[in-house]
Amino acid sequence: MKRILFIVAIAGILTSCSTKKEIIYYQDIEETQFQDIDYIKPKTKIEVNDILQVDIKTLNPESTIPFLKQNLGQGMGGGGMGMQPGMVSLQGYIVNEYGEIEMPVIGRVQVSNLTLEQAEKKIKSKLTSYLKDPYVSVRHLNYKFTIQGEVRNPGTFEIFDPNLTLLQALGMAGDLTIRGKRENILIIRTIGDERIVRRIDLTKSDWMNSPFYFIKQNDYIYVEPNNPQVKSAGFIGNVGTLLSALSFLTTLSLIFITTR
Numbered sequence: 001m002k003r004i005l006f007i008v009a010i011a012g013i014l015t016s017c018s019t020k021k022e023i024i025y026y027q028d029i030e031e032t033q034f035q036d037i038d039y040i041k042p043k044t045k046i047e048v049n050d051i052l053q054v055d056i057k058t059l060n061p062e063s064t065i066p067f068l069k070q071n072l073g074q075g076m077g078g079g080g081m082g083m084q085p086g087m088v089s090l091q092g093y094i095v096n097e098y099g100e101i102e103m104p105v106i107g108r109v110q111v112s113n114l115t116l117e118q119a120e121k122k123i124k125s126k127l128t129s130y131l132k133d134p135y136v137s138v139r140h141l142n143y144k145f146t147i148q149g150e151v152r153n154p155g156t157f158e159i160f161d162p163n164l165t166l167l168q169a170l171g172m173a174g175d176l177t178i179r180g181k182r183e184n185i186l187i188i189r190t191i192g193d194e195r196i197v198r199r200i201d202l203t204k205s206d207w208m209n210s211p212f213y214f215i216k217q218n219d220y221i222y223v224e225p226n227n228p229q230v231k232s233a234g235f236i237g238n239v240g241t242l243l244s245a246l247s248f249l250t251t252l253s254l255i256f257i258t259t260r
Helices: 003-018 061-067 085-091 114-126 166-172 227-232 239-258
Strands: 051-057 099-103 105-110 135-140 143-149 157-158 186-190 194-200 219-223
Touching: 051 099, 051 114, 099 227, 114 135, 135 194, 135 219, 135 239, 143 166
Parallel strands: 143 219
Antiparallel strands: 051 135, 099 105, 143 157, 186 194, 186 219
16 A cells, blocks of 8 residues: 555656746747847737827927827826826827827827827828927827736736837736746737737747737736646645545555454
8 A cells, every 4th residue: 555655646746747848938949030020010000098198399399388288297207107097098198989189289180090100190290280390209108918827926017118028028927937838828919809819839939920929009918827737726636635635545444454
């Protein structure tokens, strides 16, 4: 009986251990040929309910005052960095259900389905009737993504960098736990009315040449638990529970034998 218990214990330990191939990232990175970064960089398009920061500058700063949104967030350095979440909608322009933003003086501007660069050109063209050589900068204030599953710090993250990579997003979430399944990271991406599902294998590097190298607005990322973690959620799959049960049965057997 002791011999059987010893074999079961060793088998349990071996089956619960992860191999290097399951843990180490980018194992083939030396052999991977990478695309030019501009080739895979996403062209983020503006959508309904986005909140946009619009900065307007000219050689005469006072001339731009009538065209700026006047609110509690004004004068915070023009960047939005460090703003509290509740201040974002005050500082920026919300894209309404018709895909428009309402700006002082020039009125409504249709911006949905435009890239940030296209929106900048469109707003600039409307401003040239009032301002000389205006400079316009447009960016998102509510750019966010969500990570759940086997990461150290799951949640929804608001960012100000539209060029955030998946690697940086995982870093913001504290990286995968040792229980995370590295070869099957799920990403759900919404583009217009369509939802696209992609699975990423972090142990390889080919996905770095795909559009999923960069995070997009409202991406959902899920890290699955690995097989030992899934098994440990069950009663008989838990190695400790299994060994305890076998020990209990062994004790009962010995009591039965000695009392005969």
